[in-house]
Amino acid sequence: MxxxxxxxxxxQNRVINTILFVVLALGAVVMIAPLLWMATTALKTKxxxxxxxxxxxxxxxxxxxxxxxxxxxxxxxGFKNSVxxxxxxxxxxxxxxxxxxFALAKMRLPFKNAIFLGLLTGLMIxxxxxxxxxxxxxxKIGWVDTLLPLIVPLLFGxxxxxxxxxxxxxxxxxxxxxxxxxxxxxxxxxFRKMIFPLIRPAIAAQFILWFMTIWNDxxxxxxxxxxxxxxxxxxxxxxxxxxxxxxxxxxxIMAASFVALLPILVVFLIFQRQIxxxxxxxxxKG
Amino acid sequence: MSRTTAEPTPVPTAPAxxxxxxxxxxxxxxxxxRQAMRRLHRTEHRWxxxxxxxxxxxxxxxxxxxLGYALYASLTRWNGLTAPQFIGLDNYVALLxxxxxxxxxxxxxxxxxGIPIGLVLALLLAIALNxxxxxxxxxxxxxxxxxxxxxxxxxxxxxFAYNGDFGLVNQVLSWFGIDGPDWLQNTATxxxxxxxxxxxxxxxxxxxxxxxxxxxxxxxxxEAASLDGANGYxxxxxxxxxxxxxxxxxxxxxxxxxxxQIFTEINIMTPxxxxxxxxxxxxxxxxxxxxxxxxxxxxxxxAVVLGLIVFVVTLxxxxxxxxxxxxxx
Numbered sequence: 001m002x003x004x005x006x007x008x009x010x011x012q013n014r015v016i017n018t019i020l021f022v023v024l025a026l027g028a029v030v031m032i033a034p035l036l037w038m039a040t041t042a043l044k045t046k047x048x049x050x051x052x053x054x055x056x057x058x059x060x061x062x063x064x065x066x067x068x069x070x071x072x073x074x075x076x077x078g079f080k081n082s083v084x085x086x087x088x089x090x091x092x093x094x095x096x097x098x099x100x101x102f103a104l105a106k107m108r109l110p111f112k113n114a115i116f117l118g119l120l121t122g123l124m125i126x127x128x129x130x131x132x133x134x135x136x137x138x139x140k141i142g143w144v145d146t147l148l149p150l151i152v153p154l155l156f157g158x159x160x161x162x163x164x165x166x167x168x169x170x171x172x173x174x175x176x177x178x179x180x181x182x183x184x185x186x187x188x189x190x191f192r193k194m195i196f197p198l199i200r201p202a203i204a205a206q207f208i209l210w211f212m213t214i215w216n217d218x219x220x221x222x223x224x225x226x227x228x229x230x231x232x233x234x235x236x237x238x239x240x241x242x243x244x245x246x247x248x249x250x251x252x253i254m255a256a257s258f259v260a261l262l263p264i265l266v267v268f269l270i271f272q273r274q275i276x277x278x279x280x281x282x283x284x285k286g
Numbered sequence: 287m288s289r290t291t292a293e294p295t296p297v298p299t300a301p302a303x304x305x306x307x308x309x310x311x312x313x314x315x316x317x318x319x320r321q322a323m324r325r326l327h328r329t330e331h332r333w334x335x336x337x338x339x340x341x342x343x344x345x346x347x348x349x350x351x352x353l354g355y356a357l358y359a360s361l362t363r364w365n366g367l368t369a370p371q372f373i374g375l376d377n378y379v380a381l382l383x384x385x386x387x388x389x390x391x392x393x394x395x396x397x398x399x400g401i402p403i404g405l406v407l408a409l410l411l412a413i414a415l416n417x418x419x420x421x422x423x424x425x426x427x428x429x430x431x432x433x434x435x436x437x438x439x440x441x442x443x444x445x446f447a448y449n450g451d452f453g454l455v456n457q458v459l460s461w462f463g464i465d466g467p468d469w470l471q472n473t474a475t476x477x478x479x480x481x482x483x484x485x486x487x488x489x490x491x492x493x494x495x496x497x498x499x500x501x502x503x504x505x506x507x508x509e510a511a512s513l514d515g516a517n518g519y520x521x522x523x524x525x526x527x528x529x530x531x532x533x534x535x536x537x538x539x540x541x542x543x544x545x546x547q548i549f550t551e552i553n554i555m556t557p558x559x560x561x562x563x564x565x566x567x568x569x570x571x572x573x574x575x576x577x578x579x580x581x582x583x584x585x586x587x588x589a590v591v592l593g594l595i596v597f598v599v600t601l602x603x604x605x606x607x608x609x610x611x612x613x614x615x
Contacts, residue, residue, distance in 0.1 A: 013417075016417075017417055017418070017419055020414045020417065020419055021419055021420065021421070023414070024411070024414060024415070024419065024421075024425050025425075027411070027429070028424075028425055028428045028429065030486070031428055031429050031431065031432060031486070031489070031490070032428055032431065033454065034440070034443050034444060034447055034454065034486075035431065035432075035435070035443070037443065037447065037454050038439075038443040041446070049452065050451075050452050051452075052452070054452065054457050096340040096341065097341070099337040099340075100337055100338045100340060100341045102337060103333070103334040103335075103337035103338045104338060107330055107333065107334035107337070108327055108330045108331060108334065109330075109331055109334035109335060109338065110331065112334075115338060115342060118342075118345070119341055119342070119345055122345050122349045122350075124596065124597055124600055125349060125353060125593055125596075125597075126543070126546070126547050126592060126593055126596050127547070128547055128549075128568075128569045128572055128573075128589050128592055128593075129353065129356055129589045129590060129592060129593035130348070130349060130352040130353060130356065130589075131589070132356065132359065132366075132572075132576050132582055132585060132586050132589060133351075133352035133353075133355035133356050133359060133586070134348065134352050135366070135576075135577075136366050136582070137351075137352065137355075139366070153344065153347075153348040155340075155344075156340045156341055156343060156344025156345075156347075156348070157340050157341035157344060159341065159345075162341060187330070187333040187334075187337075188333075212434055215436070216435075216436040216437055216438070218437060218438050218549075218550045218553075219549055219550065219569075219573075222553075223573070223577060234436055234438040234439075235438075237436075237438055237439060237442060238438050238442070238553075238554055241442045241445070241554065242557065250446060253442060253446075254442075254443065254446070257436075257438075257439035257442045257443060258439070260436050260438070260439045261435045261436040261439045261440075264434055264435070264436065265431065265434065265435065268430075268431070268434045269427075272427055272430075275434075276426065276430065276494060279491070279494055279495070280494055280495060280497070280498035281498075
């Protein structure tokens with residue numbers, strides 16, 4: 001085909017590609033504009049925020065906003081709490097999830113598939129259906145206004161992660177595991193020395209995705225956390241949004257919101273290839 | 287048991303794992319073998335059970351038990367502090383007559399309009415990105431940034447962007463001579479405003495999955511079609527679209543499940559549920575009833591209805607998908 005009209009096709013292609021490039025670039029501006037606007041608003045003076053005609057680039061950037069927000073708002077404790085919750089959950093939860101995935105993929109266990117299917121049905125039950133009984137359960141043992149209700153249930157493992165690790169392990173030949181057992185390795189050793197190094201890339205990808213989910217979680221934290229010093233970062237910025245909007249201190253709200261999404265943004269930009277690949281895989285496997 | 291017969295002079299050794307002590311008697315050795323295997327399996331079972339124990343216990347304590355309790359609590363009058371009082375189906379009957387519940391159901395369904403819009407845009411984007419366009423990876427990254435961004439932070443900035451007087455959206459519209467409304471204060475515009483934001487946020491994710499699906503289509507398929515005289519539309523209609531159907535199915539299911547639970551953006555952008563409750567979603571109403579008014583029994587009944595809706599939608603879609611894939615084959 002390209003042999004018949006080489007010039008015609010390539011010229012046509014080039015025109016189409018140029019048009020597409022312009023459309024995609026315009027789209028990219030739309031995608032990034034709200035975030036840029038968030039960052040520039042954070043650097044404006046309060047007056048500039050409401051100026052007409054609008055001020056796009058602040059006259060003298062108010063870097064001070066990024067300094068005063070740490071003392072004027074509980075951003076620091078929010079950061080600390082978010083790190084504690086997301087860190088504990090993902091580290092411990094990844095261990096329990098990968099051990100379970102190993103057992104479900106490579107070990108003999110009666111009713112193994114029934115167990116796996118049962119766990120999967122748990123995914124079909126939305127959190128809002130469970131949240132009221134869970135809340136009352138935790139309030140009975142005095143865990144309301146602590147980070148524990150956000151951490152403890154998730155330490156028992158993540159079904160999605162188990163699903164993907166199990167899938168990943170199905171490509172490992174059973175004979176490898178059998179051989180290791182005949183060599184006298186215990187199951188923990190088989191896991192540590194053989195399975196874990198094999199599935200490490202899959203664990204890493206799921207770990208990052210899970211960390212992002214927990215870091216960005218909002219519903220469960222607002223149910224449980226009342227005291228300011230105990231709130232996670234997302235709750236802190238949501239409350240700032242209510243409090244400071246009445247004082248019209250939008251620069252501070254935007255600065256805090258920007259800082260709240262910054263860590264994940266940085267992690268994403270560093271690991272984007274791995275993240276994008278593992279997300280693309282999610283769709284293929286789902 | 288070839289191992290036993292192959293060894294002419296049995297030397298008694300400590301039985302290694304998996305090896306049956308040879309004793310010449312075929313029936314006996316088979317029995318021994320079975321016993322040894324059973325013993326080995328028993329240790330394996332024990333370890334495997336220990337490894338799966340955590341998620342199983344977690345499922346029982348944090349999913350199954352609360353689910354059972356929710357079913358029961360939905361039949362009670364309950365404030366979460368004192369013991370629930372059994373009232374039969376009264377909560378469900380009351381739901382039927384609750385105009386706020388109906389309104390939040392309608393709003394939540396309305397938000398789903400964003401799903402097909404988002405999927406069409408995402409597919410077009412993926413097709414465009416699949417061509418060899420300069421800056422392909424940069425585009426992919428930029429379109430994906432809203433996906434990873436905190437929904438709370440995004441909702442805050444969009445709430446500000448929708449402000450009628452000095453918000454970004456109306457400032458941009460004014461370039462084109464359009465005098466934009468106060469988006470979130472207006473019953474007619476509050477839901478579309480939230481849909482636009484949701485489409486904007488989710489676009490990169492759907493695009494990425496579509497892109498991966500399109501890239502996995504063998505090029506030879508397109509080339510063969512072209513040789514047979516298929517034009518661009520034909521190739522899209524008869525190759526791309528069927529090939530990405532599993533992804534579409536996956537995205538529709540996950541989006542409907544997530545969409546039926548929409549809460550964060552509603553609670554942040556319209557803390558009172560919007561003008562005349564016109565942006566309030568089911569989960570927003572559940573949270574309000576349960577945690578503001580302490581009507582936990584009633585709220586749980588709503589939560590059970592929500593759970594049922596999600597369950598039925600998932601089931602229907604699985605059914606439909608199965609039928610569709612048969613007709614394709």
